[in-house]
Amino acid sequence: MLLCNDPIKIREFITLCPPLISKQRREASRLYQTYIIMGKLINDFESYRTKMNDRIMETANTNIKRFFALDTTTYADGALDVKTKEMLGLVASMVLRCDDCIKYHLGKCHEAGVNHDEMNEVFMIANLVGGSIVIPHYRRAVEYWDELNSPES
Amino acid sequence: MLLCNDPIKIREFITLCPPLISKQRREASRLYQTYIIMGKLINDFESYRTKMNDRIMETANTNIKRFFALDTTTYADGALDVKTKEMLGLVASMVLRCDDCIKYHLGKCHEAGVNHDEMNEVFMIANLVGGSIVIPHYRRAVEYWDELNSPES
Amino acid sequence: MLLCNDPIKIREFITLCPPLISKQRREASRLYQTYIIMGKLINDFESYRTKMNDRIMETANTNIKRFFALDTTTYADGALDVKTKEMLGLVASMVLRCDDCIKYHLGKCHEAGVNHDEMNEVFMIANLVGGSIVIPHYRRAVEYWDELNSPES
Amino acid sequence: MLLCNDPIKIREFITLCPPLISKQRREASRLYQTYIIMGKLINDFESYRTKMNDRIMETANTNIKRFFALDTTTYADGALDVKTKEMLGLVASMVLRCDDCIKYHLGKCHEAGVNHDEMNEVFMIANLVGGSIVIPHYRRAVEYWDELNSPES
Amino acid sequence: MLLCNDPIKIREFITLCPPLISKQRREASRLYQTYIIMGKLINDFESYRTKMNDRIMETANTNIKRFFALDTTTYADGALDVKTKEMLGLVASMVLRCDDCIKYHLGKCHEAGVNHDEMNEVFMIANLVGGSIVIPHYRRAVEYWDELNSPES
């Protein structure tokens, strides 16, 4: 549905909406399918990040581009493997309480094969070191991690 | 109204929407009643917090559960009363600039009977110690505090 | 359109929505015009900020009002000009990672005549000093800066 | 003793130092008496703070002086009493991890009659909200609090 | 030497000091031996930490003691091994810029067998995520890490 990007409301709308606005209804159905396949939080985060990183590459100066390059090479496989580095990036992001950074590293940790028990231990270190002020970010991290681990993602 | 959860827009929609989509209209009316009774910001915060805390209790390891237990016992009545402790929790949340933590402790301060003049003095200490960077969070705190103190809440 | 304040979706809705709900359609058209003229992000930020600052002036105590007065006089033309001071306010807001403060000072920097190359050097200092944790805020800053510099703003 | 301001070392020096350098020895005895009466940490903090605040009042501009004035009036007795306000200032200082601010508010809490059990509950809220990263500051706070509560202080 | 705990100055003093103050000279020699064996920074950090943790265990309330217990169990071998957890604790401490926490986790990383190349990659992630504001802490971390890895430690 064009007015809303919440999959639950979209499903409700499909049921409720009057027959005559059939074009909207088809659109709503189509969007809902997308969410089932992809996961709304992941999709929102990834699409905005990609859009703005593209814009940064168009507008940034050389130093900024070098800083972004460094951000990539730092997490490459080296003396420490990618999985360890991504957990390090995640815990740093959690104690500094940056939701987007947390989402990014959760995605990378998922790709690198961090399992549920390992992730819970990273979460605990972040909560302990950073304190209860981290808890709202931890809540959102659990929601995102769930989406990453849902069968459809 | 299924497409939107802003009570003002819901009321406008009820006035505007054509007679034939009556089911949506009834739903919108019902939702609007809820917002009148509860307050949208409070409702949004509380429902997400409850949902994710439930999920955390399903997924977390023992240490995380102990940390959450500690988060509860710390604010219990003791040498300092609950009202003082909740103001301490609030000022700490404000200088660390965590909106969700601020909402949580505003709710608890309201329950504990903190009045407007007292709350303004907590706000001032937070703004002074934390600096003008706290102001946007203070704005949102005032909005939430207003909602907590509205006759309908 | 009353149910949504995303200009792209509004435009799509105008195209899609059935002829009979003509009042909504007119309203949607009108809102869309506003967004074209003003810029959605700027509009959202400015209107909320104004609303809550008004509310603060109604409710705050004397010390808070003095603090807000100090927040104004600090950025006035003095030994340093307004342009330099607003860049100082911006870089401080970026390393402390406060999106609303960043938007505020981006608007003031734009008014004070900071150009693209200068802004990129402020962005770089913020990214360097504050680290990659600043990047998500930098993305949103670029989006807002683009809107400030779009021909319609 | 002129070369050292550690009371324990001063006492040891008095015992050890050869009879001929009697002037140093007398000076060491005198300094040691001061430390017994005042407490070294308190003395170091207070004397530096006073010295630099004096220098600031000589050099600062009007806005800075207003900011310092605001810092004083904010903690004055009002809707909340001084004791509560100083505990608020302390917990804010602890979660932001500023040792000098912690010392200042510990001193003020001591004057305002905060007792050991109350202080431990403030310490716990600071540790919980701010996390284990607060612990080194908590250690130094306990040391300073002990000095404030020692019979000689 | 009783007046000074800098091993280089102690050695210089031993060379310089006049024969008659032989007791001081013997003491200085003894202290210097200790520094050779142990490492001054490690010794200073460990002894203060132990002293104050002992004092905390004497004075703290039950919640604080539980928080300290949690701080221990969190880093125990589990789904993640001790080495990984200590690197997580270190990177969190570095981006939050707490020198004592950094020292503590450097010591634990050293015990857990983190090698130089691995440590440099942890350092880089901390510098990148936390920004150049981390550099002074990184300098002190390198100094401490060198001491941990010196043949005498």
Added chain:
Amino acid sequence: MLLCNDPIKIREFITLCPPLISKQRREASRLYQTYIIMGKLINDFESYRTKMNDRIMETANTNIKRFFALDTTTYADGALDVKTKEMLGLVASMVLRCDDCIKYHLGKCHEAGVNHDEMNEVFMIANLVGGSIVIPHYRRAVEYWDELNSPES
């Protein structure tokens, strides 16, 4: 004097110390001359910074070296001049409360010709944005700025 690096105590020692320990006395005189010429705080900061940066260049990996290179090029003359950039670096360092970073940028601001009135306006923005938690760092900044501007420096 070998046991102490406080110039005031050194001068007192020179006056007090018994004639027989003449070698120490000469050394003390020499050191005191150095302090008169250089300024103790500047000397301490610069010498440690240089020593550890040298050690970092010996031990760091390629990414860290690139990060340090970026730290240099970022403050070079460009669309913004060095003076403006150094004030940006300073205000960022003050709100993030890093004493060593503050000292570094104070030194650079001094070289770039920032005058007292300008510096006070930078200090005010830092205090305002960062809050009263910045004040202890502001005190140390004033002390260092005084030393930079003393006739001997």
